Amino acid sequence: MGKILHYFGAGPAALPFEVKQRIQKDIIEYEDSKLSILELSHRSEYFSNILDRSKTLLRELYAIPDNYQILFMAGGATLQFDAVPLNFSGKAKYASYLDTGFWSRKAGKLAKKYLDVKFVAGLIDHANEICCLSSSEWQVDAQSAYLHVTPNETINGVEFVGVGNVEVPVVADLTSCMLMQNIDVSKFGVLYAATQKSLGIAGLSVVIIRNDLLGGASQITPDLLRYDLHVENNSIVNTIPVFACYVAMLMLLWVKEQGGISVMVEQAKLRSKLLYDAVDSNSKLINNICKKNRSTINVAFTSNYQGVVTGLLDTAEKEGLIGLQGHRRAGGVRASMYNGTSIDAAKKLARLIRLA
């Protein structure tokens, strides 16, 4: 392996080095199972312990109340974009989707196959700055089975924390902010996250659902998308992605060892502040998100000066800072900093941003 490298990719995300070392060991033999973690049966006691431990850790880290179930499901967030409406549409006709950017719109668009979707404005333009409306300003139709929200939008780097008191159950896509935001679970009906950002690798999602919201699935819901079936079978409806569950457990353990979610939140604030301060200090660079809604996780910016963005990306790559290209729909620069990103990486990048 060459020089030290810092990875700012949007996901699959950087993993802590010690987690990779632990995985490397378990590829040959997991605990005393005499099997590789890759060979472990989803019906073995070893795996049952992995699932139980993951649930206990997540319940502890987020103080998840007893009336919520924790599920592990194959597939990523886009599959949940269909699963969420399918699990409500057996009983419900309407759903609301808070529009805060690309991902929340995509979620709403997919839900239209099953429900009448009403988009709720979530952003406002304040003197050339984009801000999130506060939850008291959301116009939510009371007939909605739920309000879907995306607390962190990765493409433009927009974030809001907390949902206040909404009349209908709130469903949140935490894919890009899981374990990186302080969340009061009791304010939500359903929380879901694909695991490839803060919980390991791609191909798995975690779903947290309040008991009273189970049982509303439409008859056309594929078995592997049914929340109730996952509750009944302790997430083992078929051969679950064993390895992805195991990596999620390691990430949960790692977060606990680091001091829990409040520590993760502080580090995200620290890393992103280093970058935003550098962007704001450089008159050639633009970030037009208002300060209170700048994402602490995905820092996106661009420039109207020719060559500045490509120059910065080139210099960064030479210094071992990679994965910084903006999303293909947005261009510019984007630094995605999940829990595996060190403060040191942010410092190095901040220095280059100041010099750009």
Place this chain on the structure above:
Amino acid sequence: MGKILHYFGAGPAALPFEVKQRIQKDIIEYEDSKLSILELSHRSEYFSNILDRSKTLLRELYAIPDNYQILFMAGGATLQFDAVPLNFSGKAKYASYLDTGFWSRKAGKLAKKYLDVKFVAGLIDHANEICCLSSSEWQVDAQSAYLHVTPNETINGVEFVGVGNVEVPVVADLTSCMLMQNIDVSKFGVLYAATQKSLGIAGLSVVIIRNDLLGGASQITPDLLRYDLHVENNSIVNTIPVFACYVAMLMLLWVKEQGGISVMVEQAKLRSKLLYDAVDSNSKLINNICKKNRSTINVAFTSNYQGVVTGLLDTAEKEGLIGLQGHRRAGGVRASMYNGTSIDAAKKLARLIRLA
């Protein structure tokens, strides 16, 4: 790690040791990417090469004609049980399912949500032996959009090879016999397989589909279950399970290095013959599948003598042969021998079966 161990689990299955070693190396850095294989972006050139290479290898190994697409999709076979009918039900009303056991019945049962399903008898009782009907005896309704078949049933160990000439497109679940049966792809409309048996780890499926069968998806099909969308996006509809795709590539490479599918088929025949000969030589053991339809992959048997099954399982475990418990629905003994299982493992087990 303790003494040499032989694993006969039904899946996730045993992986060749050299494949595990290669994975172990790539956990820290994949090629010259400076990233772990676990961190690699699904939109990177490295991953694009993994997908291309996997497709080329599979196309070569099975001589897949140009008018078939190869797709990689998140989730296992149970998700495909819903995906198959959903991808036909936009245009079709009827489907036929060949009943050869638990898995084919389950596939048909799930399809009933979307189509009118007709079960076709696939098994017959011949003087206390269970046999598969030959394809010329299948009673397939010509109105069916497709006939679904399961060439290898893992629970009772029933296998048939080849489908002859069926009037409607044949859809086959190859999850448990992928890369272990000689198959003339041109006789099929769709072939699919979850990857945790012969193609690596759980959480991914490979789908091979003839071009003219694309475009029939019903409006209610979740995006991540649409075959046409996967074709349009070269399988990257969202963040695909990168690591599972990489392990599938390693398994395809490994099969090619071993000499290709014909070698895999011969080894499966050899391993299973060792076991069936031992079972037949022991009057205390029962396997009631007729010889031509005994699975070369999953060898299942039981005993009417008290203590024989548990005695054999205990002895086997002491000798390092594990994962031999029959399926929880069938009981008895089951040896699942996918491509990662050595001839030596089968020899050791055959010796114990003779002594049981």
